[in-house]
Amino acid sequence: MSTIDPIDIFRIEAGELLEQVEQGLLDLEQRLDDREQIDAVFRGLHTLKGSGAMFGFDALAAFTHHCETAFDHVRKGHVPATLELVAAVLAARDHMRALVEHPNGDYARQEVALLDQLHAAIDIGARQISPPAQTETVAPLEDAGAPARHWRIRFALPPNSLLNGVNPLTFLDDLRELGACEIQVDASAVPPLDQLDPTALHLRWTVFLEADVCRSEIEDVFLFVMDDMTLEIDDMRGPASAEPPSATDAPPALVTPTEATTPEAKSATEANGVRARRAVESVRVPADRLDELMDRVGELVIAQSRLSQIAAAVANEELRAVSEEIENLSSELRATMMVLRMVPVGTLFERFRRLARDLQHETGKQIELVTEGESTEMDKTVIERLADPLVHIVRNSADHGLETPDERVAAGKPEVGRITLAARQSGGEVIISVSDDGRGINCERVRAKAEANGLVAPGQVLSEKEALQMIFQPGFSTAAQVTNLSGRGVGMDVVKKTIESLRGAIDVESWPGEGAEIALRIPLTLAIIDGLLVRVGAGRYVIPLAAVEECLELAPEQEARSRGRSLLSLRGSLVPFLRLREIFQTGSPPDPHQKVVVISTGAERVGLVVDQIIGDHQTVIKSMSKLHEDVETFSGATILGDGGVALILDIVNLVAAGQDQEARLRAIA
Template sequence: MSNPDPISVFRTEAAELLEQIESGLLDLTRSLDDRDQIDAVFRGLHTLKGSGAMFGFDALAAFTHHCETAFDRVRKGDVPATHELVSAVLSAQDHMRALLETPNGDHDAMSTSLLDNLHRAVNGAGSPAPVAVAATAAAPVKEDAGGMREWRIRFRLPANAMANGTNPLGLLDEMRDLGDCKIVADISQVPDLATLEPRDMHLGWDVALKTDRPRADIEDVFIFVMDDMELEIAEIAGEKPAAAPKPVETPAAKAVVVAEREAPAIQAANDSKQNKSAENVRVPAERLDEMMDRVGELVIAQSRLTQLAGTAADLGLRSVSEEIERLSGELRDTMMVLRMMPVASLFSRFRRLVHDLSRETGKEIELITEGETTEVDKTVIDRLADPLVHLVRNSIDHGLEKPEERLAAGKEAKGQVILSAHQTGGEVIITIKDDGRGINRERVRAKAESSGIIQPGATLTDQDLLQLIFQPGFSTAQAVTNLSGRGVGMDVVKKTVEALRGTIDIVSKPGEGSTVSLRIPLTLAIIEGLLVRVGQGCYVIPLSAVEECLELSLEDDLRSRGRSFISLRDSLVPFLRLRELFRTGTEPDQHQKVVVISTGSERVGLVVDQIIGDHQTVIKSMSKLHHDVVTFSGATILGDGSVALILDVTHLIAVGQHQEAQLRAAG
């Protein structure tokens, strides 16, 4: 296995850094004078610049340098953070992504334009608010009004400092700029060459500094590395020793105070942090996919072995087969966990989207996310991103009202969009809820009638009416906007969700808002299935969709001909005879079974000849030749090497519901 390419490692880390910067900027929009966030964004920009230059991304480093310089004025309190400035940095941050992805592209014009925009925002920000001035300048000046003081500064940088682009010599130069300085390198912790990790930092420094500058200026030297380093700043002597320095209440100062009192504890914490990071290994997603494929093949092979062992008299073979079955099951479960990612990684991107849409539409929007720790298969997360973007855009564009409209309706001026996730059984339910105006039924009906989707005056339940918005080509928007009118309709959203073997439901109350719920299976690779026989063929029904199994006697079957309904606890459930649907040309078994499947509130029964039992189903995609086959969502290989098709539950329920509607219409 080859070592990871340093450039691609840098790209991954830079992408994460950009996400952190974006997150910090978005947090800043909620509290513009939050010093922690300002420092965090500044540190992020600085690190990106340094590591970009180190790995040869010169354009990225140069551009980021300008942004860092501009943002430094905010950090130093020269200008206040404003919404315009934060938006300008967010736009610049998007450009940094482009510079990262295509470093050799022609970005000059865009870079110049964005920097002009940024400088305008900085210059237009005016003077800092009085509070900001007090926080950044007044306290230190008061503290150090006494003249020259002597400081002893001892520090060790985090082990990965050099690899991350931090230049310790730059820090030492900055210390020298503060005053009369004697710097002595501490080589005591440098190991011998055989055990040295040469990219890690093992050096420390002991600095004696005589300066008239305040303590905060010394802390500022370390602002980019403060989080992970060991730092001690102690005053040795001053011309006015009676005036004991009062620590500045900044996070950095707090860190220093803690460092002075609890250096060993911090060292332990740092060790623990470093150990923790050493426990994590970054693995490319495609390697996980390859491994998942291998586990899938193993499960199939194990299934064949189990079948062979079942027919063999050899007790030793049976014992080994059972052991391998247990181990492959555990391996499969472990593999599933490896592929799981928290939906936080999906939800986090919507903060930026909502921020941008809020500015574009002039609507005040609060995004609330819930259940971010819920975990879903990585592939599901990747594929859900676009549908969710569309749904959130729809909620904001069509659902939420303008502030004045909301106030007139007795609502808060600020609208809410709630993104939430929770797990139930083998599914994750993701909901997008807004407190906007709700779906206008009259407009939906008018549009559906004019588009020929329904007959004029057709009788529809409220749910059926709402489901019309998922029809191809359906849109109630008066004009196509660049928010939701991007050529991706709700029909595409529904298809994408169904391709994930999921379902989509919508609930909407006029004047109160809408809730769209997506039910998605936790994983796409291996599912628990119910293996059934229809005629001579075997089929798999996803177990998560199975509600119950009933016996359908030959008499009941004959009695229900022409009706195709069964009575299930006082409700009629339509059923489909799979033998007829698949045209098997075989006679029904004496004791047919009805497997009742459901998605949400809709149910349908599937008549099969035999229920064989549960089956670990490794899903194989259908070939391109079968792309128009809608009854099956995939195939799997059984223990005897034969193929079983996996039923598409959503499609079969739709067929059943259609059949029910036709029968009802016929009276």
């Protein structure tokens, strides 16, 4: 069994800490006097510094120390939190990310510039405090955590600390930074040499600290290991109690959390217990192990389907009962596995707060980002692949959609433009929309640009929907000039390709002068889907059940019509249909009673003519081989219960291919 590299674990945890620091800074930017956010950012920086030092990321620890010191000044009231300080630490946060991913890079010049920016921000904050405020001292309340001169700190780390990369010397160094220390080591628990495990930690420490610090500042030194260690902090007030015992005295016994009697110790113990319970409630599992487990569940579903077919063909009640029980269990296991892979969309939306802030500075526009439906859940793989498309759409909304403050005021709008990120579940798919209250998309300008680029013939009539879809063509852009945000015509093309690779679709709506909306319709998961198994000629195919609206029989008069008039009347409306046997060129005659599967591809409905509807099928999606990657009408394949293979139809590309074929046949006729 492969072991997990501790460095990889650190990088994951460091990424989470950096995300927390970024969100805290963005919240603090809105309320600079928010004490809770100041403390949260400081704790995040402190933990990142300590963890980096333990795992050998010395450059990260050294750089983060400067940012931690800056926020320590803010926390102690030496300087106020300012917008300049938030901007400086946000820029530093991006550099910390680089130090985590590539710790051996040459960042000397970049670090000098960032530290200059950080020191300048501190100087700006210091000048905002008047001289009386700097010299005035206010005695804090005792129960508010008043500073003490003498502290006794006793701590013991878990025996496996060394194996986990914890270096006790870093804690002692941090305590020395707080003030003068006298350190005593308790080695009474070290076993005889023949029983000694060199990887286990048996030492304990007692530290006598003389410093004007609060209890919370001492606890911050042990913040990221406090759940697992034994820690006692005593306020040694008075000259008599401040005298440390001699080195020859017996080492004092450490007080475990269960033996704590003071109110402060009890509250600390309870807090540690809550953190420990929370740690037990969740377990970090590498993503590749979840993917491997999903593959095994998929194979189980296939084996169960084959067992069901065998049980149905054999007149054996016991076998049928076992088959039904296994079917229920595999269905429950599949549902549980799907839940394990689901993560809330809010984890994706949080990234765009920073993007909106940066766009506001780049464009000079005032932008408000609103998020809705953050609790909507999607497959983790889908979430990861949606990040880049959404970045392109949001950047285009800010650059093309929103007007400048003067233009908005002239149009009778608020100065602040709004971009809304929303998510909602609809059946077996999630709809993620990006809308703005800007100028909308100019369809006439899109048509003109499409003609200039040769995408449509001059004078060709385009519906509004067709014109809006032109913005996703390669190289298409209506920007007058190329900027850092847009103008090269590659962003929206990337969006379309990514969404189609996810078996999704894109809907665009525009309201001139009022705004526009781009909606991404994405399947909940990429691993297992419910499908409708059909037969066309001798081949079997799977249609994603989420796209199916209804099934009906193709009337003889509809079949007798010419190829250029493939329409059927469905409750007063005309629905075009495609003959799959012609698209797939089966070379076999159609069945006497053909069926039509009516599917929805966003705003329109299309019928697919098949020879037989076999029934529902739980489809485990297998990727196409590299030899067949360019076959756009199929999104994958699945193995059936009898061992055969069925191709999974890519609805969007299939309909597009069918429409092109109908157009060619109509032109020949």
